[in-house]
Amino acid sequence: xxxxxxxxxxxxTVDKHYCGSLLVDQAVFAKATSCGMEMHSSSEKMxxxxxxCCSNQNITVEGQDQLKLSFSSxxxxxxxxxxxxxxxxxxxxxxxxxxxxxxxxxxPPLIVKDIPxxxxxxxx
Numbered sequence: 001x002x003x004x005x006x007x008x009x010x011x012x013t014v015d016k017h018y019c020g021s022l023l024v025d026q027a028v029f030a031k032a033t034s035c036g037m038e039m040h041s042s043s044e045k046m047x048x049x050x051x052x053c054c055s056n057q058n059i060t061v062e063g064q065d066q067l068k069l070s071f072s073s074x075x076x077x078x079x080x081x082x083x084x085x086x087x088x089x090x091x092x093x094x095x096x097x098x099x100x101x102x103x104x105x106x107x108p109p110l111i112v113k114d115i116p117x118x119x120x121x122x123x124x
Contacts, residue, residue: 011063018055032056 017025025032037054070072071079116122 009063012061014059016057020053
């Protein structure tokens with residue numbers, strides 16, 4: 001759910017640089033690099049009557065800005081449901097009480113003889 005909210009509010013720009021009808025560079029979040037065919041000074045523009053063959057295209061995808069919700073804008077029934085749901089969800093993950101193990105530090109006695117083998121009593 002959080003990923004869906006993140007993607008829906010995310011906005012970005014795709015910048016494309018064309019030289020004639022050929023796509024030279026495409027960049028997301030940055031400016032596309034040019035092919036070097038643009039006219040740099042105004043004196044060169046005056047000498048050449050033809051237009052520049054290069055063009056830039058910007059595509060902007062705007063994210064959603066209408067996610068601001070306040071608790072006071074909800075109706076009373078919705079407020080009661082939200083409060084009860086959040087209270088029960090928080091209390092759902094309570095930890096168990098710490099169990100006291102009285103024999104935790106007790107070391108068992110050393111077995112000198114194997115009694116089931118001596119008495120020939122085995123569980124089948």
